[in-house]
Amino acid sequence: MEIEIATIGGYEEVGRQMTAVRAGNDVVVFDMGLNLSKVLIHDNVETERMHSLDLIDMGAIPDDRVMSDLEGDVQAIVPTHGHLDHIGAISKLAHRYDAPIVASPFTLELVKQEIDSEEKFGVENDLRAMEAGETMSISEGVELEFVNVTHSVIDAINPVLHTPEGAVVYGLDKRIDHDPVIGDPIDMDRFRQIGDEGVLCYIEDCTNAGKKGRTPSESVARRHLKDALTSMEDYDGGIVATTFSSHIARVKSLVEFADDIGRQPVLLGRSMEKYSGTAERLDFVDFPDDLGMYGHRKSVDRTFEQIMSEGKEDYLPIVTGHQGEPRAMLTRMARGETPYELENGDKVVFSARVIPEPTNEGQRYQAERLLGMQGARIYDDIHVSGHLRREGHYEMLEALRPDNLIPAHQSMEGFAPYVDTAEAFGFEIGEDLHITRNGNMIQLVE
Numbered sequence: 001m002e003i004e005i006a007t008i009g010g011y012e013e014v015g016r017q018m019t020a021v022r023a024g025n026d027v028v029v030f031d032m033g034l035n036l037s038k039v040l041i042h043d044n045v046e047t048e049r050m051h052s053l054d055l056i057d058m059g060a061i062p063d064d065r066v067m068s069d070l071e072g073d074v075q076a077i078v079p080t081h082g083h084l085d086h087i088g089a090i091s092k093l094a095h096r097y098d099a100p101i102v103a104s105p106f107t108l109e110l111v112k113q114e115i116d117s118e119e120k121f122g123v124e125n126d127l128r129a130m131e132a133g134e135t136m137s138i139s140e141g142v143e144l145e146f147v148n149v150t151h152s153v154i155d156a157i158n159p160v161l162h163t164p165e166g167a168v169v170y171g172l173d174k175r176i177d178h179d180p181v182i183g184d185p186i187d188m189d190r191f192r193q194i195g196d197e198g199v200l201c202y203i204e205d206c207t208n209a210g211k212k213g214r215t216p217s218e219s220v221a222r223r224h225l226k227d228a229l230t231s232m233e234d235y236d237g238g239i240v241a242t243t244f245s246s247h248i249a250r251v252k253s254l255v256e257f258a259d260d261i262g263r264q265p266v267l268l269g270r271s272m273e274k275y276s277g278t279a280e281r282l283d284f285v286d287f288p289d290d291l292g293m294y295g296h297r298k299s300v301d302r303t304f305e306q307i308m309s310e311g312k313e314d315y316l317p318i319v320t321g322h323q324g325e326p327r328a329m330l331t332r333m334a335r336g337e338t339p340y341e342l343e344n345g346d347k348v349v350f351s352a353r354v355i356p357e358p359t360n361e362g363q364r365y366q367a368e369r370l371l372g373m374q375g376a377r378i379y380d381d382i383h384v385s386g387h388l389r390r391e392g393h394y395e396m397l398e399a400l401r402p403d404n405l406i407p408a409h410q411s412m413e414g415f416a417p418y419v420d421t422a423e424a425f426g427f428e429i430g431e432d433l434h435i436t437r438n439g440n441m442i443q444l445v446e
Contacts, residue, residue: 001141001164003200003445006070007436009033009062010172010409014357015085017172017409018062018093019203020070023142023163027072029097030159030170030203031079034088035060037359040325048119052092061089064096066439074099075138077125080172081156082110082246082275091118100126102136104146106155109278132157132187147194148187150177150218152386153246154284165445166200169400172409173205175215175385176392181222181249182285188399195400201444202402205409207387210417214391221384222253225351226260228382233261238312238346240376242322242330243383245271248279250351250383251318255287258316266303269320269329270295300329304339312346322352323360324367331363334370344375351382393421404444406434 001024010017015035021028038060039045047055055061067074074097079087087107091114094101101111108129115123130136132148132155141164146157151174161168169191178185208215232239243250251267258265267276273295279285294300307315317340321330330348332338342348348371354364368378388396397405405427407415415435427433434442 001445002443003163003165003168004070005168005201005203005406005442005444006066007406007408007438007440007442008064008066009438010085011436011438011440013411014207014355014409014414016060016062016089017086018064018089019170019408020067020074021161021168021170022070022072023161023168024139025072026139026142027070027074028138028144028161029074029077029099031086031172032062032064032077032089032093033083033085036084036088037357040359040363048091048117051120055089055092061092063439064093066441069441076136076144077101078144078159079103079107079111080159080170081151082107082153083173086172087111087114091115091123092121094125095121095123097125100128102128102130102144104132104155104157105129106279106282106284109282110275113274113278132184147190148184149174150180150183150186151175152244154182154248154279160194163200166198166403167194169194169199169202169402171202171204171396173207173387175388176395177215177217179217179219181218181253188395191396191399199400199402201404201406202396202400203406203408204393204396204418205387206407206415206418207409208385208389209393209410209414209421211389213389215387215389216384218249218384221250221351221382225250225253225382226257228349228379229257229261232347235345235347236313237343238340239263239316239349240330240333240347241316241318241349241351242320243318243351244322245269245275245320247352248276248285251276252285252287254316254318254351255291258318259288263316264314265316265318266292266294266307267318268294268300268303272318272320301339308339308341312340321367322350323355324363324365326363331367331370334367334374336374342371342374342376346376347379348376349379349382353381353383353385390417390421393418397422397425404432404434406436406442
């Protein structure tokens, strides 16, 4: 059976992921993501009202026109998890393909919300939920499997396309976490089984490939966060926390530790309300009945007024804005655009790292400077990554033993550390180690 891979997006940057695998006459697409930084550099861009071609020209979504070079029919569109760099272009591109969108339940619900907010295109693809550990027949001899992985968003999977020539494992994004705060540990046993059965190709996320050691468990971040907040227990002023809205495990920890130090947690910001509300509705997390979640600006400002009236020392606002996004809640607070008044000595906890990209780094720097000008004390980088470090990459290669390897989820510069790791395993560039760019085709079996 002919096996061909189209590397469409995410092979020159971190963002706008999209890869297509052709097995005979059948094509499966993995991810359709957004490069948010390409949107943020423009003022007041509303992507839901824009045409896909304009977003392609901006470099914000994958240029999927290369799909016309694949000789086959798309049988499934498979997002791996709910981050926008993996699902943010589905509402712009999926309608071009007569194929279902197949995803884990939480991811699928977020995809539905993206589609519901779309104003330019009607997306009528079937939506199918599939749990980790389940399989779906694509055609005779070709099967799709979901393997449970751990990442910085719940319900993440690595999809595996089983073919007569061996498995194609799409390995974005994960860390090897044996003690997650929410959900099951990564299913390394299944990866080892798949390796024993034979892996034709492994496509791997290279985000942290240059960092030594292994990525710590989310339980480590939870302990670090508890230590930081407990140290503030006797402070009688304002404490504000921010993290990735999609990081439900981290939000859960913040909510629990707020109660431990005698403060009422409240979730503020549109995306904070969206992700946590969805996770609670689908029973992935059990928040206190009285936990407030407010996304609309007027509701948020009313909540801030209540906090200022009753006393900042009684509350822990958990807000959007960990990257310094201009319209996010923390940035508005830093600019003095909300009723919440920051004062000298107030604490701001960043339970997130700066995404290493110039737009984010600049915005985060500006937000921290503005917070500092109001006297806020910054607690930085109380976080663990959702991506593998070097030892995790070694472990995955030992488990899967693939015939071919394709680095992804980085720039050419970012691929270099992973290439060093792969070469240490005996892979050779131009032979079984395929360094590629957006829009390329790789023929694995002719």
